[in-house]
Amino acid sequence: GASGEGNVERIVDRRRSRKGRVEYLVRWRGYSSESDTWEPETHLSACMSYVHEFNRRHLERDAALLRSTRGPPCEPGGGRSGGAPGPARGRPAGETGRHPAGTRPGEGPHGDPAPEPEPAATVAATSPRDPHDPRGGPLPLQLRYNASRPDFLFLSPGNTGLMEAVTGATGAVGKRRLEERSTFDKRLRVSVRQTESAYRYRDIVVKKQDGFTYILLSTKSSENNALNPEVMKEIQSAMATAASDDSKLVLIGAVGSVFCCGLDFLYFIRRLADDRKKESIKMAETIRTFVNTFIQFRKPIVAAVNGPALGLGAALLPLCDVVWANEKAWFQTPYSTCGQTPDGCSSFTFPRIMGPASANELLLGGRKLTAQEACLKGLVSQVLWPGTFTQEVMLRIKELVAVDSQVLQESKALMRSTSRGALEQANERECEALKRVWGSLQGTDSILQFLQKRTELC
Template identity: 35%
Template sequence: MSQPTFKHFETTLLPSGVYEFAFNRPQIYNALSPEVYKEWLDAILWAATDDRVKVFVLTGRGKFYCSGQEIKRPDFSESGDKADRQKRAVTKALVTALIDFPKLLIAAVNGPAYGFAVTSLALCDVVYATPDATFTTPFMKLGFCAEACSSYTFPRIMGNSKANEMLLMGRTMGVEEMIGCGFVSRTITKDKLRERVLQLAEEASKFSLTALKVTKDLVRQNERPLLHRVNEDEMAKLHIRVRTPESIASLNSFVDASEKRRSERKAIKNKL
């Protein structure tokens, strides 16, 4: 199979077998759209089976790692509802693919991360981050619920109290706190992040891929069935939550505020 190309990601497959997959929408802070989710899913499925790939490195270009889901006005007309169901099916499939990914999956968080970009990090094998990285899951503000298995992975990794501060109270965590609770391995300066992470990935790519797969399976095999059940349950509840009056009101309020800020910025720019 030929190496795929993507519109919203910058990719590099090194001779060593390290595959760098970078969010590349810096003009909108690497926000997630249905097309981005689909490309991410396609890349994970391809890399899982292509023998040229030994290590998958997920990162971002620009100031942000990823600002999370693009927030738009809810549309639950017949066509809007169909599009929403299709988007959630892709998101669910992406989480499934991350759970089952058999190779080393490293995240290099190069700046602020929001929403699904944060929750999906808990399904990576190793997470590095820059000193300015922050981690936010604003689900309660939007009337949503936990996703990407974070209702299970966050308490397991971070402990109940910190996990609930993020998931239930929407508290933004800095990188030092995330290191302290075991979510992030260590920090790497922004100017050295890409170089250092690719170096670490290349060192790991020299190991036996079979040995790596077997060991990763030993680490994760007992919780994979549980993670799949959690993914199923979270997505079913999220499907319901986004259709509630409180969630719709929160989303519309968010869009109203965003449109107002854009209008004010445009007015200031026109005066200059």
């Protein structure tokens, strides 16, 4: 399910991937542990309270480990010399603090949920005895959890002996745990303000930022950010919200190294097998509505193309007002290869912006364009350096957001006034052609052949 707060039951584990990205194991509400999935923190922006609660429980367990590795306080007349550490307590001999085999953090030995700890923001441990206390009481240490800094333990003011009292008391294992904690996820911190204004769908991530709405393709129902009816409906929903709120513009990007691989033909072929005529009409109508959303959107649309854009993913770019591309991105519309006719108004926009000859190379021959070639032909506004692509995009977005919203909308209306009707007509013609092609047996066979070699394209 989507990573919205209402769909997540709790976070049960955390790991770091081979690329160094922190991921959380999510227990989905209404599903068993067999359906748990590993999700990067960027996918959990709408339910960070669960992430913070998980991190807090980890701190509590670490503090409990700290207490268990310290010996009991030295009693007068006892058999130990003053202050010498005694044997570990609070844990049976031979137990190392690891979870029993076959269980995850937060679960009992049989997979049932373990009792939740009290949601205390402060975890207390004990330090060497307070020299200023006439009763010889322990000096309290406060290990504080800060929601905006989940990777750090904070010592409350006045306690200056953190390294001596904590790392010296826990030994090598405790010290290593704290060192690992200090490096945890420094790059993916999410502020409270960002979390409150973020929304999570199943196949897209939508962030409402200062002056604009950021829509990122991050598909779970398809591969390589491909477009199926579910993905399209989520994008339409996000754009409808942006059209009615105070967003001055919409920025469209993608998570990962691929921008969009066009239509999800694997999704389509499964439905064409049931009722080819009916499903071809249904799919074409879905595309027509989706493309019209871009044609009729009154606020500026900016596309940040971070990687390959194929098929409908490339055809939509002329319907955006500004297109910035990563230099590593490339563009292709292999319609003839997959037995499909042009979509996304490309039969109208491509000849208009790059001339009939170049458009035919792309729409009929499936020629692949580099980012620089796409820029020269007018498909891309500007090519940006890969290493600083996101930063450059955000700088330019801030410049656009600084413009008055009425000026932006009126300017777009002037530039689109002569082409809007033609675009809608082109979209209608293209979808009618798709119904005819997909409704034929030859069209279905062409899609099957394309699926067999699609890995060569994306």
